[in-house]
Structure formats: C-alpha cells, structure tokens
Amino acid sequence: MNPSLSFRMRHDLIDVLYTYKNAFASDNESLGPIEGHEVDIALNIDRPYPPVCRRPADPASPRARESLEKHIQELIQLGVLRKVGHNEEVEVTKPVISPWNNSKSRTVGYFRALNTYTVPDRYPIPRNQETLTQLSNVKCITSMDSLKGFHQNVLTPKTRKLLRIITHCAIYEYPRVPFGSKNSPSHYQRMMNTTFPTELSEGWLIIYINDIIICCDSWSLHLERLARVLDKARGVNMKISLKRCNFGFEELKALGHIVFVLSLGIDKNKVAEVLLKPIPHNKKEMMSFLGFLSYYRQNLKDFEILAKSLYRICDQQTVFGMTQERIEAYEKIRKALTEAPLILMPDWNMPFKFYMDACGDGLGEALHQVQINDEKLTEGPVCYISRQIKPTEARYGASQMECLPLVWALEKLHYYLYDSFFEVITDCNAVKSLLNMKNPNRNILRWQIAIQEYRGNMTIAHKAGTFTRMLMDLAGGN
Structure with missing residues (x-):
C-alpha cells in the first residue's frame, strides 16, 4: 500500500x-x-x-x-x-x-x-x-x-x-x-x-x-x-x-522497469545483480549477459554497435576469448547500462522527432518527443534502436548508406509512427532527395514505395551534426 x-x-x-x-x-x-x-x-x-x-x-x-x-x-x-x-x-x-x-x-x-x-x-x-x-x-x-x-x-x-x-x-x-x-x-x-x-x-x-x-x-x-x-x-x-x-x-516496478507518470526507467536492482557478476568466461555466460542487455535495448543508445565484437565471439565458428577490444566493449556496455537515461512514455497526441545516422559499424537512431511537463516544453528520448551493418549494405554508396536508417527505422518504429506526425532530422541531404529521385535503381525504388505510407505525416529537416551533438549531450546528462 x-x-x-x-x-x-x-x-x-x-x-x-x-x-x-x-x-x-x-x-x-x-x-x-x-x-x-x-x-x-x-x-x-x-x-x-x-x-x-x-x-x-x-x-x-x-x-x-x-x-x-x-x-x-x-x-x-x-x-x-x-x-x-x-x-x-x-x-x-x-x-x-x-x-x-x-x-x-x-x-x-x-x-x-x-x-x-x-x-x-x-x-x-x-x-x-x-x-x-x-x-x-x-x-x-x-x-x-x-x-x-x-x-x-x-x-x-x-x-x-x-x-x-x-x-x-x-x-x-x-x-x-x-x-x-x-x-x-x-x-x-x-x-x-x-x-x-x-x-x-x-x-x-x-x-x-x-x-x-x-x-x-x-x-x-x-x-x-x-x-x-x-x-x-x-x-x-x-x-x-x-x-x-x-x-x-x-x-x-513492472516487467523489469520502473514506471513513472511520464517516463520509464530500468530497474536498478536487476542491473545490480548483473553488474556484480565477473566477466563472462565462456560463450554461454556471454550469451546470457547479452540476452539480459537486449531486454533493455530501447533504453541503451547504440547497443548493437557497442556489442558488435561481443556478439561475434558467440558464433559457433569463433573460439571464445576476451581480447582487450572485447573487454573495452564489455565495460562500455556496463557503463551505458548504469547511466541509461529515463525514456519518455509516448504521448500519442504530440508529434515525434526522429534523429538518425549511419556509420561504418552500424545504424544508430533515436526517437524523441517534445512533451508538456509542469507547464514547460521538454524534449527527451522515447526509445533508441540500433543494429549492425549487413555485408551487402557495407557496399552501399554514401547516399544510400544515409538513406538506409530511415527505411529500416520506419519498419522498426511502425508501432510509434503509424498515423502519427513526425519529423526526420538528418545531417545528410541525400535523405531529402531520396523521395524525389527520378529514374531510381531497383533498390531505391523499393525504398520509395516503403516510405509512401508515411509521406502524409512525415517531414524531413537537414541539420548538420545535430544527431551527434545531441546524443553526446544526453550521454553527459544535459
């Protein structure tokens, strides 16, 4: 009570x-x-x-x-x-x-x-x-x-x-x-x-x-x-x-999270149990560790990118071994788990902001929303998504690589974005030109068709470097 x-x-x-x-x-x-x-x-x-x-x-x-x-x-x-x-x-x-x-x-x-x-x-x-x-x-x-x-x-x-x-x-x-x-x-x-x-x-x-x-x-x-x-x-x-x-x-507490009126956080008691465990000594322990983290992936920025080297040693063809690179990745993920910010509960009456970026290692994206809290407008993350680049995608040109996060995120975030107004913020002009490209190749054509469902509710804004600076500020607690 x-x-x-x-x-x-x-x-x-x-x-x-x-x-x-x-x-x-x-x-x-x-x-x-x-x-x-x-x-x-x-x-x-x-x-x-x-x-x-x-x-x-x-x-x-x-x-x-x-x-x-x-x-x-x-x-x-x-x-x-x-x-x-x-x-x-x-x-x-x-x-x-x-x-x-x-x-x-x-x-x-x-x-x-x-x-x-x-x-x-x-x-x-x-x-x-x-x-x-x-x-x-x-x-x-x-x-x-x-x-x-x-x-x-x-x-x-x-x-x-x-x-x-x-x-x-x-x-x-x-x-x-x-x-x-x-x-x-x-x-x-x-x-x-x-x-x-x-x-x-x-x-x-x-x-x-x-x-x-x-x-x-x-x-x-x-x-x-x-x-x-x-x-x-x-x-x-x-x-x-x-x-x-x-x-x-x-x-x-509900389903491993702390539920607040307007936000959602990770249950620190569950996190503490995992952090007390030593570094994994075999594939089974590593898969257990990554499985726990995967449950909280929407709270963790660039989770898949950070965990790339750890996932790799869980392959059947790979001999398990904790190199210096993997130990550093392990420590970074542990730190990200302890410093994970509160994420906002979505307000379905307010528009979303969608920040996206792509790099050589993977796709890192953040869905944000501006909400009214104590009569003030505040912006915060609703969820993070990320994944590694596939071998075929690694051969994409620069423009296609910048457009890939949008196409993937619209599918991944359909639950939030369907029938909702949202603004896509990117640091690459190629994303804007994607929708209006004439005589596209078959790959771009498929992307254009996939995006059509959201055209009426979506706007695209080009802001150089916005994504990187914003996430650095969030990681610093600002």
Missing part, C-alpha cells in the same frame, strides 16, 4: 480489500483451482510420443534432498502435486529446483522430451513494449500477482499422466499446470483474458500472464476498478498473492 495515501484513502482501500478477502491467499494456503479452465496438452500426431520409459532419480546430496523434500511437501499441501503408485506404467522426468525472485526458488519439471512432442499453442502473449506504453500518463497504478501463477490452472485427467516427476523417494503427478511445460504461459494468458474480457477491452486493465495492473486517473475510479477485478477473480476462485500487491502508487 502506498504510504503517502491519506487516512481516508487507506480506510476506503481496506474496506474494498476486506470485502474481497477471499480473493487473496498466502504462500502456505491452498490454491484455486480456477474454475472453468481445464488445460489439455495436445501431442503431435505426426510424431508418435515415444514408448513409456522409466528414469532413475538423480543422485542428490543430503542437503539437496532436504531442499527437494521441502519443496515437494509444500506443493502437496497446496494441491499442486500428488503421489502416484510405483507400479504404474508412467513416463517420468526429474524435478529441478530453479532460482527465482528475491533469493527464492521453485520446483520446475524437466519436461524437455515432452515439450518436443507438444503442439505449440500460438495464443498471443502481450509485447512488453506495448504493455509498458499503456501506462503513459496514468496517475494511480495498482499491481497484483496471482499466487504461484500456472499452478492455479487444472489439468485434464488424461494429461496428468504426461506430467510426472521422480525423486529419491516417490513418483509424483501434477494435477495442476507445472512450471516447465511448453505451453503453460499461453494457457494462463488465455485464461486471464477470458476472465477479464470487458476490463481489457476498456483499456484500463493490463494483464501480462500472471501480472495484473490497474490504471486510473482518480482515487474513486481506482477503488471501483479494483473492486471489479477482485470480484471477477473471486468468482473463478483465483487467488492473488497479497505479499506481491502494490496499491495506489504513482510509480512502481
């Missing part, structure tokens, strides 16, 4: 929470099950599932056995696991204790073999970028998590026999959807969308798998919407983790 809430606001909030107290549960209470949403795993009929095989339990030290037994007993008490007979003909796999949030851990089934025979569920998962931009200009935010997520969904009886794990003392079966099953996120997202269809269509409720975010502009509306969500959750027997709720905040 937001500590800055007034006494009256706290009182009203507690009244709502008490009314719907049955929608909440703690870690050691029984889960669900959510009613009306049984989950079935469809197997690929073109690839028959292999015959039944038995696997022995993995060897484990006394401490590992104690930890595993503790996790198993917790899941049995919650109704997530049940013991099955040893003489049953079953396909079994091993459980894995996986590190989780806040130094906690959870049991994940090692269902890799089953997942290869499972028909993919293509139900759409919301894109993080779109989810976060929905929080623009919201003055009151509440976030909630359903307790233990997937475990609240029930499996059909015929599916349960496919999801069994073996330990040193018994074989267990999942009556609920486990962590580690291929389509678990899709099943849960579908269930959540089916439970809250009206709220999602009205645009004030955001659901990302088991994360629930309520957006409001006033306190009275916040209480009304919170009551609606809790009422529907209680109606399907969904349990929400009270420990992971944040009620009535102007800013909070």
